[in-house]
Amino acid sequence: xxxxxxxxxxxxxxxxxxxxxxxxxxxxxxxxxxxxxxxxxxxxxxxxxxxxxxxxxxxxxxxxxxxxxxxxxxxxxxxxxxxxxxxxxxxxxxxxxxxxxxxxxxxxxxxxxxxxxxxxxxxxxxxxxx
Amino acid sequence: xxxxxxxxxxxxxxxxxxxxxxxxxxxxxxxxxxxxxxxxxxxxxxxxxxxxxxxxxxxxxxxxxxxxxxxxxxxxxxxxxxxxxxxxxxxxxxxxxxxxxxxxxxxxxxxxxxxxxxxxxxxxxxxxxxxxxxxxxxxxxxxxxxxxxxxxxxxxxxxxxxxxxxxxxxxxxxxxxxxxxxxxxxxxxxxxxxxxxxxxxxxxxxxxxxxxxxxxxxxxxxxxxxxxxxxxxxxxxxxxxxxxxxxxxxxxxxxxxxxxxxxxxxxxxxxxxxxxxxxxxxxxxxxxxxxxxxxxxxxxxxxxxxxxxxxxxxxxxxxxxxxxxxxxxxxxxxxxxxxxxxxxxxxxxxxxxxxxxxxxxxxxxxxxxxxxxxxxxxxxxxxxxxxxxxxxxxxxxxxxxxxxxxxxxxxxxxxxxxxxxxxxxxxxxxxxxxxxxxxxxxxxxxxxxxxxxxxxxxxxxxxxxxxxxxxxxxxxxxxxxxxxxxxxxxxxxxxxxxxxxxxxxxxxxxxxxxxxxxxxxxxxxxxxxxxxxxxxxx
Numbered sequence: 001x002x003x004x005x006x007x008x009x010x011x012x013x014x015x016x017x018x019x020x021x022x023x024x025x026x027x028x029x030x031x032x033x034x035x036x037x038x039x040x041x042x043x044x045x046x047x048x049x050x051x052x053x054x055x056x057x058x059x060x061x062x063x064x065x066x067x068x069x070x071x072x073x074x075x076x077x078x079x080x081x082x083x084x085x086x087x088x089x090x091x092x093x094x095x096x097x098x099x100x101x102x103x104x105x106x107x108x109x110x111x112x113x114x115x116x117x118x119x120x121x122x123x124x125x126x127x128x129x130x
Numbered sequence: 131x132x133x134x135x136x137x138x139x140x141x142x143x144x145x146x147x148x149x150x151x152x153x154x155x156x157x158x159x160x161x162x163x164x165x166x167x168x169x170x171x172x173x174x175x176x177x178x179x180x181x182x183x184x185x186x187x188x189x190x191x192x193x194x195x196x197x198x199x200x201x202x203x204x205x206x207x208x209x210x211x212x213x214x215x216x217x218x219x220x221x222x223x224x225x226x227x228x229x230x231x232x233x234x235x236x237x238x239x240x241x242x243x244x245x246x247x248x249x250x251x252x253x254x255x256x257x258x259x260x261x262x263x264x265x266x267x268x269x270x271x272x273x274x275x276x277x278x279x280x281x282x283x284x285x286x287x288x289x290x291x292x293x294x295x296x297x298x299x300x301x302x303x304x305x306x307x308x309x310x311x312x313x314x315x316x317x318x319x320x321x322x323x324x325x326x327x328x329x330x331x332x333x334x335x336x337x338x339x340x341x342x343x344x345x346x347x348x349x350x351x352x353x354x355x356x357x358x359x360x361x362x363x364x365x366x367x368x369x370x371x372x373x374x375x376x377x378x379x380x381x382x383x384x385x386x387x388x389x390x391x392x393x394x395x396x397x398x399x400x401x402x403x404x405x406x407x408x409x410x411x412x413x414x415x416x417x418x419x420x421x422x423x424x425x426x427x428x429x430x431x432x433x434x435x436x437x438x439x440x441x442x443x444x445x446x447x448x449x450x451x452x453x454x455x456x457x458x459x460x461x462x463x464x465x466x467x468x469x470x471x472x473x474x475x476x477x478x479x480x481x482x483x484x485x486x487x488x489x490x491x492x493x494x495x496x497x498x499x500x501x502x503x504x505x506x507x508x509x510x511x512x513x514x515x516x517x518x519x520x521x522x523x524x525x526x527x528x529x530x531x532x533x534x535x536x537x538x539x540x541x542x543x544x545x546x547x548x549x550x551x552x553x554x555x556x557x558x559x560x561x562x563x564x565x566x567x568x569x570x571x572x573x574x575x576x577x578x579x580x581x582x583x584x585x586x587x588x589x590x591x592x593x594x595x596x597x598x599x600x601x602x603x604x605x606x607x608x609x610x611x612x613x614x615x616x617x618x619x620x621x622x623x624x625x626x627x628x629x630x631x632x633x634x635x636x637x638x639x640x641x642x643x644x645x646x647x648x649x650x651x652x653x654x655x656x657x658x659x660x661x662x663x664x665x666x667x668x
Contacts, residue, residue, distance in 0.1 A: 010660060015651040018658075027657055035234045043394070046227045050390045053220060053372040054383045060216075061371040066354030067361065071216055071372050078223045079428055085230055086424050093417060104658045 010108045017113035018104065027100040034092050038085055045081060049074055146471045150291050153479035158310065161329055161483075165314050165322035175516035178319035178523065179246040179498045180408040187415040189328060191422020194406050196327030197491045198225075198397070198423070199334060199430055200276075200550065201283045201484050207431070208464070209457035211438020213447055215360070215369030217376055218438055220386070222431035224393030229427065231562075232398040233420040238413040239569050239656035240404060247495075248404045248561065249503040252568050255648035256576040259508055264583040266503040268560035269401040271587060272553050273496040274537070276402070277489060277530070279549030281307065281538025283458075284485045291462060291478040301539045307482075308535035311489045315497070315527045323490045324409060330480075330487040335426060337480045342433040344468045345440035353436070359443035369442060385618045389551065392622030396554030399561035402495040413659045440464060489534070497526035551620055552594055559586030559625040563633050569656060571637075575644050578637030586629030593621035 010018070018024055052060055053071060060071030107113060172178055185193070203225065210218030244250035249265035284307045285300040294300060314322055349356040361367050368374050376386035397403065407416045441450065441460040444467050453459040465477040501523035506514045514522075541549070564582045567574040593616045594600065602612035618624075655661060 012647045012651060015654045016647055018654045019650040024654065024657070028653075031657065039230070039234055042227060042230050046223075046390070046394060049223070050220070050387060053216075054376065054386055057371055057373045057377060066352075067357035067370060068354050069370055072219070072370070075219055075223055076432075078227060079432065082227055082230060082424065083428060086233060086421055089234060090417065090421055098414065101658045104654075105660045108654070108658065108660045 010111065010113075014108055014111060014113045018108055021104075021113060023100070023104055023107070027097070027104060030096050030100065034089070034096075038089065042081065042085055046078065049078055146475070147291070147294075149471055149475040150478040153475045154482045157329075157333070157479050157483050158486075161314070161326045161486075164325045164329065165318035168318045168321040168325055172319045172321055175246070175502075175519050177321065178520055179405075179494070179502065181320040181324050183409060183411050184321075185324060185409045185415075187410055187418025188422050189324070190406060190410050190415070190419035191426065192331045193324045193327040193409070194403065194419060194423040195426040195430070196329075196331035196334070196487050197402060197406060198427060199331070199484065200280060200488045201287065201481055203430075204334065204338070204434070204481060204484060205283075205287070205458040205461050206550075207434045208437045208441060209450070209460040210375075211435060212441035212445070212450055212460040213457055214375040215364075215439070215442065216372045217374050217386075219435055220372070220376075220390070221393070222434060224390050225397065226424070226428050226431055228394045228397035229420065229424045231394065232403070233417070233424065235569070236398050236404070236565060237407050237416045237420050240565075241407045241410065241413045241416040242659045242662045243569075243652055243656045244408060246405070246408060246502045247499050248401050248565070249499065249507075252564055252579060253507075254568070255644060255652045256568070256574075256579055257642075258512075260576055261579050262503045262507050264580050265561075265564075266499045266508075268556065268583055268587050269499040269503075270496055271591070272399075272401055272557045272561070273492045273499075274534070275549050275553040275556065276400075277492045277496075277534040278537045278541045279553065280485050280489050280492070281534050282541040282549065284482070285538065285542045287458070287478075287481055287485070291474075291481070297542070300542060304538040304542075305535055307486060307489065308531050308538065310486060311493055311534075312528055312531035314486070314490045315493045315531075316524055320409060320494055323487075323494050324406075326483075326490055327487045330483040331426065333480050333483055335430065337477055338430060338433045338437065341465060341468060341473070341477070342436045342440075345436060345444070345464070348440075348444070348468075356436070356439055356443055360439045363443055363446045381617050384623065385620060388618050388620040388623035391626055392551065392555040392558050392620050395558035395562050395622070395626055397557075399557035399565065400553070401499065401557070401561070402491045404565075405495050405498065406491075413662070437461060437464060444468075493527055493530050493534075496530050497523045500526045552591075555594070555620055555622045555625065556587060556590045558622055559590040559629045560584075561586075563626070563630045567633050567637070568652075572646075572649055572653075573637055574633070575637040575640035575642065577640035577642070578633045578635075581636030582629050582633030585632040586625055589628050590621045590625035593618075593625060597621070 052074065060069065060074070062070045064070055064073055171182065174182075176182055203222075207218060207222050210221060212218070240251055243254050247265070248269060249262045252265045253261040281304055285304050294303065314326055318325070346353070346356070349359065357370055360369055376382045407419070410416050410419055438460070441464045445460065445463050450457065450460045450463060453463055462474055462477055462481070466474040469476075501519050505522045506512065506519045510518075560583050563586065564579050567578065567582070596614055597616045597619055598606060598614045599619045600606055600614065601608050602614035606614075
């Protein structure tokens with residue numbers, strides 16, 4: 001995976017130390033706190049829409065604007081929420097995930113995580129992962 | 131395209147076949163020139179399989195849309211909405227919402243941990259051999275079903291658009307499509323394929339966009355009036371309400387639930403879609419590409435909603451069903467109704483371009499999986515050179531091309547939508563659970579992965595074999611026999627949870643402990659992009 005020339009490929013010890021670092025735990029929990037509720041939300045909302053379409057046809061057939069009924073409006077709302085979640089995620093990732101990931105990457109490339117545990121950093125580079 | 135095609139029964143043909151062929155020929159010439167240019171810069175394995183990772187997020191987003199919006203999407207959904215109204219619309223929503231799975235959970239970590247194929251990610255921290263073989267098997271199965279669908283679709287399309295009705299003529303067209311596909315992929319690799327998909331996506335969006343505005347203009351841009359006309363023509367108010375197709379009884383209702391599940395979990399497990407994320411340089415660009423893909427795909431399905439009801443209003447069920455091509459002819463008939471033979475020619479060419487771009491994307495995915503996973507990493511145990519891998523990939527493309535030409539000829543007249551739904555169900559059952567587990571569950575093991583992938587594959591394909599799709603129903607593939615005992619036409623409702631469960635049980639009972647250092651490396655790489663991106667400037 002080292003297609004870009006990188007002077008110091010992190011070692012296995014670096015990765016273990018990085019995974020246990022508070023910075024990484026913060027990045028992971030930031031990511032999970034956004035992604036998990038959003039995923040649950042869109043899956044439940046889609047399931048609700050499908051179930052309503054299957055089992056509550058009378059409700060979905062209520063006409064709202066001219067011939068446009070509730071089913072079509074809720075369907076179009078699925079488009080709206082899909083676009084909305086996409087926009088929210090991008091804004092969130094740019095603001096909250098990218099800076100944290102970038103800092104972690106810089107620390108890893110500098111080999112600073114292994115040093116933190118007092119372990120001597122072996123000079124070897126990790127073999128390319130296939 | 132200078133092949134003499136058998137004479138057609140001109141009476142049943144809509145529009146002018148020579149014009150359709152001329153426009154399609156122009157598309158082939160233009161894309162060939164682009165592919166030839168792209169091939170100048172294709173030399174390494176990363177060039178061939180991942181387009182040198184040189185595409186921008188926007189370009190890749192267009193290519194994803196070009197890869198995803200197959201002829202089944204275009205012709206199938208417009209036809210489904212025209213005939214079944216609201217229930218056809220439900221399909222497109224599933225196809226769109228599915229992209230949130232890719233955006234939130236898969237695209238970025240996949241880009242950060244893999245190289246060319248889905249198996250790269252799955253075998254990152256598990257045992258290479260068994261996981262790669264399983265992942266390559268399901269990749270080849272899914273792409274093969276998808277390829278068959280597209281090839282069969284090409285044959286069906288021809289009967290309507292080119293005025294070729296004889297079995298021989300359709301077979302000849304399948305041979306032409308297959309040969310073009312082999313040529314594109316051999317010459318241009320992923321770079322060439324990507325450009326074909328980008329050009330196709332632009333043509334498709336433009337063509338469908340023009341038709342949508344045109345159709346709306348006929349109703350004074352009043353969507354409600356269009357719906358009213360559709361109801362009048364169909365003489366059935368139920369066309370606007372759910373249940374026309376799936377509301378019959380409790381089995382058809384469950385069937386729809388099953389289909390919805392397969393659609394939502396299937397898209398992010400399609401190997402040819404996953405592979406597209408390797409063509410961009412960074413995880414951030416992968417994110418940008420999904421955003422573009424969602425915007426384009428969403429817009430496209432909004433267009434098809436209008437086109438479907440426009441076809442119902444302007445053409446009507448009777449004329450659609452009596453046209454050669456049946457339900458799939460709604461979109462071309464509407465094009466002819468709106469803009470005569472010129473617009474029909476453009477739409478026909480777009481539909482062909484659609485098939486060509488999708489089959490090229492499938493072929494390169496299957497060849498990458500065979501060359502990179504099976505040959506390089508399993509047979510040669512990672513000791514082959516990139517050059518050897520490339521040679522094997524190119525041979526594989528030719529083999530896949532020939533197999534899919536033969537399969538496509540054999541699958542003529544089969545239900546295209548069924549084959550695509552099959553591919554989605556298999557992808558959702560065999561691939562997605564393992565991808566999610568290996569990215570997000572530390573306790574996931576090799577046994578879990580193997581059980582989940584083979585289990586998902588066998589259960590989904592097995593249930594389809596014993597479903598009314600294969601036997602026992604009027605529309606079954608095999609007539610005259612009845613060995614169906616599974617009532618649903620889509621297996622997702624059973625096979626997807628089963629696959630998740632198998633992955634869980636397999637991991638919990640696995641006596642072999644996975645390397646936690648590898649897990650640490652995978653998780654850190656997936657979240658930070660270290661090693662996959664250019665180093666941070668210090």
